[in-house]
Amino acid sequence: MIPLDQRGRRCPLPVIELARHIGDVGIGEIIAVAADDPAARLDIPAWCRMRGHDYAGETEAPDGTPVYSVRRRT
């Protein structure tokens, strides 16, 4: 798992950065995006569907920021 800190950045930037860094993890591994823009809750799962990756759910960082986990599929 690798973390991707997108605190303070508004969509589409978290999605653009996710697209840029998905190749940093191996197939089957997870990239965890911390993003406080509420739009990310819709856009990150939607990006996963568009790109054929698995959206692996939302957790919370110690500071309360939502963390969206994406499992690379291709």
Next chain:
Amino acid sequence: MQWVVETDLAAYGGRVLPWLEREPVRNSVPATVLMTRLDGTIDPVDVWTAWLAGPDGEIAGVALRTPPRGMLMTALPAGAAATLAAVATDGIPAASGPPPSAGDFCRAYAARTGGRAVLERSEQLYRLDVLVPPPAVPGRLRPMAADEVGLLVRWLTEFSAESHAMFETGADVAARSIAQGRRMVWEVGGQPVCLVGFNPPVGRVPRIGPVWTPPEHRRRGYAAAATAATCRLLLDGGAVAVALFADDANPTAVGVYTRLGFRPVTAQEDWLLEY
């Protein structure tokens, strides 16, 4: 004039598709985005749809959003892009459409949300009525086979990384597009060297795309040959014309398509909202 937000996708399609088909090239993108959600090619999750009711109650414009993309719109009457920004949901990241609609929408949305509208890409929509055959090159066009989903996913992933464009690269959509016969390759000596896809016809005008040649196979005329052969196939199959997009910043593509007989019809802009 008032925007009407529609939550039933099938009802929305039945209402707006006949209107979109009146201008099959100009409205090619919103029409095919809608059609591929209605025919099951792409799962219609969280799609937002609206149409603009004119003074007589007739449709005067169309706007829809398929996350994570931005707002997609047709040409709009003066002032309607700003009223669209007022009814749009929070968190819209971008907008696409003919000038000045997409830019007007983003400026109005930015004023509402405290952001900044930035032009990301400017393209032209082209239309071909009569094909001018390109110089002959080795190889032949054939539909992609069911066991080539992996190749298609790999090429689309490379294409999206190179172009920074937002389109489907997953295996499920790739498999459905191949099964529909809408993904072709140019093959030389048994090896696929160039991809040409096409979208369902709007009226009787299908739109070519994606077109992708991996870097190691470029500058040999394969994309021109494959695009021409695909146009031939579509025109022989009942299409009255063929549409496609080319980025103004890609003179190679513009040159190839212009030589085949494509003529620009309208500009199309992609705007981003920055904060």
